[in-house]
Amino acid sequence: MGLEQLSPNDTKGKIITCRAAVAHGAGEALVIEKVKVHPPQKKEVRIKILFTSICHTDLSAWLGENEAQRAYPRILGHEACGIVESVGEGVKDVNEGDYVVPLFNGECGHCKLCKCPHTNMCQHFGVNPMKKDMVADGATRFTTVDGGKPIYHFLNTSTFTEYTVVDSACVVKLSGLIDQHSLKKLTLLSCGVSTGVGAAWNTANVQSDATVAVFGLGAVGLAVAEGARARGASKIIGIDINPDKFIKAREMGVTDFINPKDEDKPVYEIIREMTGGGVDFSFECVGNADVLRNAFSSVHEGWGLTVILGIHTTPQMLPIHPMELFDGRRVIASVFGGFKGRSHLPLFAKQCLQGMVKLDGFITHELPFKEINKAFDLLVSGKSLRCLLHL
Incomplete structure (x- = not known):
């Protein structure tokens, strides 16, 4: 699909009717139906989606695991x-015809957080799973074909549609860095790969010869492993209860494997034995308090760092006693891998395309957009890392 197929002059300023996969209830199959996508308002961008993929965060929202997210x-x-x-009006950073990636964790560039070099949060456009409309006027840019009723937005982006509208703070221009054939791989930079690699590079700052444990070998966990491999980590231990994931994980830099179901003692004890006291870094990519406990206990006293990437949907508190932090072990969470999307993603995209990070292995399946429910099934069954949907 090329630029010549867009014909922006035919649709600019008009309502577009297109296909979208609409969620009507928790756990219900998505429905491919016609929706109306309204023109972008001030500081907004309307994007023709070419490729989209499914992340576990989409899966959690689809299942309605957090009641506050249920808006249909x-x-x-x-x-x-x-x-x-x-x-x-007022959009200056991108133009019609630009190749772009949408950002669930935006960067306005002007707020106190955006100007701080120590965080990638944004006061106005940071990740917010409860947000369901646009900031400008509290309305939606999606409506039903019959009756014009609102259809709600998701994570600043809403990409399961042929056209979407996002705030300009939530889009990054990649034109000039890539060609059309590389575009689909860079879909992964919207979330999974950036989140995992960035956690290893930016949040943990993994260095050569470091030892690493990755709890959960989904796309984000393998992206952590890929980031650690690129930094020269000497040992990368992958922990997962699905042994089928070990083959792919080995291809992506994991050196050792632990299946908790095969062991008769806690995983952290095994890791301490393997590494002479614990790893330098552990990454919790599951969103489970018991797994987090093991991840924290597996790092070395004095300097070990645990990075939380998994989404914890229950109200359960951290399974750590305050006194355990006095031995030098630390714990921190990472959102979008510490990347400031608009500032940092162009360079990261260039590094990926130069081979510093291997993207091809993350795309395990490709399907037409109309088969999106099959793509969800593949993710639920653990058979896919990322299923790329062609619109």
Whole structure:
């Protein structure tokens, strides 16, 4: 799909009717139906989505695991790439026809957090799973074909649709860095790969010869492993209860494997024995308090760091006694791998395309958009890392 197929002059300033996969209830199959996508307003961008993929965060939202996220009808999705169809008043960073990646964790560039070099949070456009409309006017840019009722947004992006509208703070331009054939791989930079690699590079700052334990070998966990491999980690231990994941994990830098179901003692004890006291870094990519406990206990006293990436949907508190932090072990969470999306992603995309990070292994399946429910089934069954959907 090329730029010549967009014809922005035919649709600019007009309502577009297109296909979208709409969620109507928790756990219900998504429905491919016609929706209306309204023109971008001030500081907004309308994007023609070319490729999108499914992340476990989409899965959690689809299942309605957090009651506060249940707003229907809703268009989910936050990993994608596409072409700018039109821009609203005041948008200067992207133009019609630009290749772009949407950002669930935006960067306005002006707030106190955006100006701080120690965080990638944004006061106005940071990740917010409860947000269901646009900031500008509290309305949606999606409506039903019959009756014009609102269809809610998701994670600043809503990519399970042929066209979407996002705030300009939530889109990064990649034109000039890539060609059309590389575009689909960069869909992964919207979330999974950036989140995992960035956690290893930015949050933990893994260095050569470091020892690493990755709890959960989904796409994010393997991205952590890939980031650690690229930094020269000497030992990368992968922990997962699905042995089928070990083959792919070995290809992506994991050196040792532990299946908790095969062991008769806690995983952290095994890791301490393997590494002479514990790893330098552990990454919890599951969103489970018991797993987090093992991850924290597996790092070395004095300097070990545990990075939380998994989404914990229950109200359960951290399974750590305050006194355990006095031996030098630390714990921190990482959102979007510490990347400031608009500032840092162009360089990261270039590094990926130069081979510093191997993207091809993350795309395990490709399907047409109309088979999105099959893609969800593949993720639920643990058979796919990322299923790329072609719109």
